Amino acid sequence: MTSAAHKQTHIEDFMSPRRRSTGQPSTKATAAAAVPTAPPAEPPVEEVLGRPVLKDFVDEHTKQVRPFKGYVRRRFKSDGSYLVVYEDGDREDLDWKGLWPLIKRAEGAGLSLHDPRTGKVAGKPAAAGRGKNEAAGTASGRSRGAASPAAAAAARAGAPSGSGERSQQLAAPPAAAEQEAAAPKQQVRPPKQQQEKQQSGDAPASAATAAAGLQKAGKQPKQPGSVAAAAAASTMQPKKQGKQQAGEGSSGGAAGKKRKQVGDAGSSGGSDGINKPKMKRQRAPSGPSVELPEPQMGEQHVYEYKRGEEPWRTAAGFTWQVNDEADVGVEATKRIRSLQRQFNKLLIQAKPEEEERVAKDRKFLEEKGLLGNREAAARKLKKLSAKERAELEARGLLTDRGLKLPSTRADRVVESRFKKWLKQQGSGEADGDQSGDSDGEDGDGASPEGQAKGDSQTDSKKVAGHFPGWPVGSRAYSRAELACLGFHFPPVAGIDFLQAGKAGKGAPSFATSVMVSGWYQDDKDDGTQMWYTGEGGNALLSERKQVKDQQLVRGNKALVGNIQLGIPVRVTRKQKDSGGAYGTAYIYDGLYDVVSYRYTKGIEGFGVYQYLLRRRPGQGKLLSQRVTWGGISAPRKMVPENRPGVVVLDITKGQDEKGIPAVDDTWLASEHDENQPQGDIPNCSALEDVVEESQLKGQIRGCNQKRLEQLAAQGHQPAVQYITQDEFVGKAAAAVAGLRQAELPPEHASTPHDYLKKLNHGQLPYNNAGQLFGARPAVYECGPWAGCPKGKDCPQAVSQHGIRFRLELFKTSTGCGWGVRSWDMIPQHSFICLYVAQIYDAEEHERLVREVEEQDAEYTFDLVPRPDVKWDGSEIPEEEREEERPVHFVACGLRKRNIGAWFNHSCAPNCFVQPLLDCHHDERCPKIAIFAWDNIPPMTELTIDYGEEYAKGFQGGCKCGAPECTSKRA
């Protein structure tokens, strides 16, 4: 590859943030200077919602800065960020720190507090009947309205309220009540005598039994002092007073351990920044051999262990492995990747099938008069013949409860297909029956098929601690995917757990993984620390409210086991992600210790168990907090002016519909000037220089049979056929592009080509330059020659819609120069972009390379098929094969190239290169299209495989960093 990269010839064109701030101060910069940098403490949510904001955006073409007005519309419970909707419909999520300066600026500009779209006035509760005085407040941002802020402030401060906790809740505006993860109500202090509940006594009989069970298995209890534990019981508005807790206050319980109290138990519970209960520090039992006391209403127990001294490590009879360290080795990573790809492949196939099934079922119901008016449908149902009823049952449309309207459950279909596939692979992985799939206590009986079955096979697959091949920050896009991977089996329940006795004789049940879905209104999540509400008693599938008291059973009991054994639990948060198959992403945030639990009254007045989860340090940034660029949804033409490290706002100079910025945030981290953003960013063109059509030969394929017949009459070689030879890639690409497959006569459909199988057999198609190119037969798209009446809307024109994702060029921190990433999640098998470069005749290209003294052609792609297979996938007979097939054309990005030419190499790529033919079908000159091989999270580098031999030629070796990187091999 050429060493001529990173010339600095264009550096004066770059709009570095430094230059911008000195040469051309923006309104934003001016406004920002007027406000102090540190924001005040975050006010109650109802004081923030509805507030106007003002923010500058810069037009990347005209470079003009323009302020935009917006309003704070929502607060997300999951990460505490706020949704701001701007006047042009653009939206973004901001945390309080990011939001506050914008609110201040709007105040300074005297913006109206009246949001024209919602009709609301900032700070004014939406509830009817409120007085005028409580309304808008002023533009200076004073506290608005009396009732809600006061109530909220009281709630925050834990002050007693005359109107009681329920009325406090009601006093808050509905929006706030709904959106703010209201802290449980223990803030209301109990009478003093209730705080002095003494807890003492020996371990209860049950604890002794558990102790005996574990000790019989032969392990010695820990040495005194080896377990650092503290327990505390808080007395926060108890219902029942002073009931002696069985086992509480034991000075060591059956194991006779001496426990050291770590820190101040009161502060342990109170310094969590979430809740400040008044707690009385108490000595209490802990450890593997003592059953922990059950908190009564208003009580909280705190237990902490020193790292490395958690009871599970030495507990007698405890046999389960707990992964303290993440395993991101080659095998684990490969295993996960292949399972994910298989899952997605099945999902992509199942989704349209399911949609079709639902459409047919709906039609069937309609014909029978069973859709529409409920009462009429019920009358019709009664009149159905036995045969008709049987037909309904067979379609799954009639159950004991009556008529069941059809809905797509592609994820469920995939789960069962995936299990079959695994069995075929001879692996029993992820074949669980969803033990821990409770919700049995749920008010609405969510997921009846998900009731615990106590299947030991599932338990045997459950992994405690980190999940191999799934580093912190990993994302899945459905619960079904996580279940298929074996990461979290239950499809609905938030707590996955191992049943009592499975991890050793006498061992309690414990949780392996919890989901934070935002469904439990009593959760209080501060990211690194959270009060996680136990399961049950919640109408999960309807209003998502607590409808009855929770029980200390199943998942809830299991989380107590985590405390008892000191086993951390995996925490995964759900987040919106429009790219995901279901509009959501599930992000693994790492291991959390369960350090405390309590029984308390929730927002709805029902008893809930809550667990204080604390993130283990050293696990990197919390990715589920929407602070990255990947989480925002600003229209591409507007790049926020204060985006750090923007070097060029649009490298395509307006040629691509979606501009592509170049960003160097590595430079920002450095103090030194010589590390200014640098790199050779030549004019980037989306235009393609295609060889003259007269030079081309070959078949013409397309959807339009008539046109192709005409062409045949003119002596061309047209072929009506299923345009993508590789059905899977073609269909999948069409599916993710939201397109439907063309209706073609079945006799023209070719057989699916299993490219993965091919890859596994090592038939990797290198071109003459050693580049991996075209891992499967070429994709033939319907092109202009075929005269398709649908033009670009033809489902077979997947690559002709331009770039759908918001790509950016970014300076890698790995030493690979510039690379490419996307702000959006890219679904598996999506078309990303073409590799566009100038097309040269091979000889001409050689002359060019000599001329510019480029020994290596860094941005060159030889457009030559492999010697044994034609682009259409058919084999070339042995006797006709040449040693090397002649190179006719070369795509060279030396002078002109598009974003596709910046994709770096990885030994574990997430994208693949696919030869593609559309406007002509001369197989000597296919287009180079780049597709996603995986579901690719936002802001992840997009990489392709250049081929092993090629990567060996990199100066200093391959720097892709993948566990299977060739540079790491001996």
Ligand SMILES: C[S@@+](CC[C@H](N)C(=O)[O-])C[C@H]1O[C@@H](n2cnc3c(N)ncnc32)[C@H](O)[C@@H]1O
């Ligand atoms: C097509 S360019 C990719 C864009 C390039 N990074 C840039 O900044 O212009 C290919 C060149 O990038 C560098 N490169 C790409 N992948 C690499 C890797 N995994 N390790 C080291 N260098 C790499 C090599 O210099 C290679 O010749």
